[in-house]
Amino acid sequence: MKFRKTIGVLLLLSIVISVFLVPCNVSAADILSPQEFLDKQLEVADVNGVAYVTKNGKVIAQSTRGMANKKEGKEVNNDTLFPIGSNSKQFCSVAVFMLIEQGKLSLDDTLSEYFPEYTKGADITVRQLLTMRSGVRDFQEGAFIEFTPVISETQQENQQMILDWLNTKRLKFKPGGGYDYSNTNYLLLSMIIEQITGESYESFIKENIFTPLGMENSGFFEELKNHPELCENAFPDVEEFVSSADTRGCFQGSGDVVSNAKDMDKWLTSLREYKLISKESTDLITTVCTTSIGLANGIGVGYAYGFKVTADKGIGHTGFVDTYLSGSFTYFEDKVNLFVVTSDEPNMKVDTMDLTHKIASYLKDTKMSGDVTLDMEVNVKDATMIQKTSAELVILDENEILCANVNGDTDVNIKDATAIQKYVALVETNLPIGGFFC
Numbered sequence: 001m002k003f004r005k006t007i008g009v010l011l012l013l014s015i016v017i018s019v020f021l022v023p024c025n026v027s028a029a030d031i032l033s034p035q036e037f038l039d040k041q042l043e044v045a046d047v048n049g050v051a052y053v054t055k056n057g058k059v060i061a062q063s064t065r066g067m068a069n070k071k072e073g074k075e076v077n078n079d080t081l082f083p084i085g086s087n088s089k090q091f092c093s094v095a096v097f098m099l100i101e102q103g104k105l106s107l108d109d110t111l112s113e114y115f116p117e118y119t120k121g122a123d124i125t126v127r128q129l130l131t132m133r134s135g136v137r138d139f140q141e142g143a144f145i146e147f148t149p150v151i152s153e154t155q156q157e158n159q160q161m162i163l164d165w166l167n168t169k170r171l172k173f174k175p176g177g178g179y180d181y182s183n184t185n186y187l188l189l190s191m192i193i194e195q196i197t198g199e200s201y202e203s204f205i206k207e208n209i210f211t212p213l214g215m216e217n218s219g220f221f222e223e224l225k226n227h228p229e230l231c232e233n234a235f236p237d238v239e240e241f242v243s244s245a246d247t248r249g250c251f252q253g254s255g256d257v258v259s260n261a262k263d264m265d266k267w268l269t270s271l272r273e274y275k276l277i278s279k280e281s282t283d284l285i286t287t288v289c290t291t292s293i294g295l296a297n298g299i300g301v302g303y304a305y306g307f308k309v310t311a312d313k314g315i316g317h318t319g320f321v322d323t324y325l326s327g328s329f330t331y332f333e334d335k336v337n338l339f340v341v342t343s344d345e346p347n348m349k350v351d352t353m354d355l356t357h358k359i360a361s362y363l364k365d366t367k368m369s370g371d372v373t374l375d376m377e378v379n380v381k382d383a384t385m386i387q388k389t390s391a392e393l394v395i396l397d398e399n400e401i402l403c404a405n406v407n408g409d410t411d412v413n414i415k416d417a418t419a420i421q422k423y424v425a426l427v428e429t430n431l432p433i434g435g436f437f438c
Contacts, residue, residue: 048343082343084324095204096130114192123175124136133178285307
């Protein structure tokens with residue numbers, strides 16, 4: 001190749017990728033772009049659903065697989081709605097901290113202040129509910145078994161039934177003395193929010209979270225269960241199948257939200273950018289209170305205030321309701337968001353926590369220099385290494401035609417450059433410019 005004036009290595013082509021992208025013992029054929037990696041992982045896991053990954057606000061990989069409605073022949077897409085199960089706890093937690101910042105609630109408030117009839121309430125605090133350290137039993141363990149046949153059709157009656165059941169049960173441990181994942185904690189928190197605000201939990205979340213963040217496609221199962229964009233569960237033709245998400249009011253605060261990939265990306269970004277609560281509250285809300293609650297692809301996971309936190313600083317949650325399985329995580333330092341959801345949990349071959357972490361571990365460590373749009377145009381922006389060298393383009397031979405132009409603002413717009421489209425997102429900006437590094 002000949003050079004125009006004096007420059008270092010410019011943009012990579014597949015035939016010279018080993019020069020400054022990968023070690024010499026790795027061939028270009030071994031390297032997967034973010035999109036290729038994501039597609040492969042979803043294929044291996046047999047996901048009927050969506051995976052959506054952004055970095056610094058730009059889509060770096062997105063995949064949809066399977067059918068949203070088999071009878072109608074409707075395929076899954078990024079707008080498809082899914083119940084997200086326990087990912088809902090994130091919203092309840094942030095709502096609690098919004099009220100704390102407004103001076104209307106305290107982490108040290110006790111349950112007896114809101115549920116005076118609950119005999120054990122004086123020993124249990126809001127903090128312990130948030131961190132799953134209250135000792136309160138999960139109504140799914142016993143309450144559903146005991147009274148599911150007579151479950152009410154009204155939200156108020158269902159919730160009162162759980163409260164009555166709870167008052168007959170001993171705590172699992174002394175409040176603050178252990179950890180036990182219990183959905184009841186977040187039902188109680190949602191009911192506290194209602195008492196403080198004087199409005200329904202659903203209305204509060206919509207008005208104070210969904211609407212400000214532009215989450216126009218998010219809502220709650222009861223109102224969206226017949227929405228045309230809702231992905232059907234894995235057993236749509238089984239008449240006796242009754243959705244556990246349809247037990248009105250029981251999963252309020254703990255597993256009642258329905259959303260989609262684009263809205264969940266807005267949510268994860270809002271956490272990183274402190275759009276709803278302060279940095280101080282966010283730092284606390286993501287502080288691990290119980291370590292070693294599990295592993296994600298071999299990496300330890302701890303529990304914070306309605307959030308799971310991985311050892312490599314992933315912050316989010318997972319969710320499971322009926323046949324829907326999901327995971328949503330954000331990495332503050334890397335500015336990466338990841339949302340994965342499937343409607344077909346019984347047939348999925350990989351645990352969601354493992355899958356989300358495996359995808360995130362690969363993609364968040366990729367130093368992004370651009371994003372590939374659906375029409376395969378690569379838009380490179382704010383990529384320092386490329387901006388410094390791209391003003392003086394390398395002259396390529398006929399087999400290495402580089403279709404690019406450099407604007408006055410130093411943005412590089414690349415189109416129809418096949419080799420670059422495949423690899424530009426993987427440019428490692430922390431590697432030396434030019435030369436071999438074997």
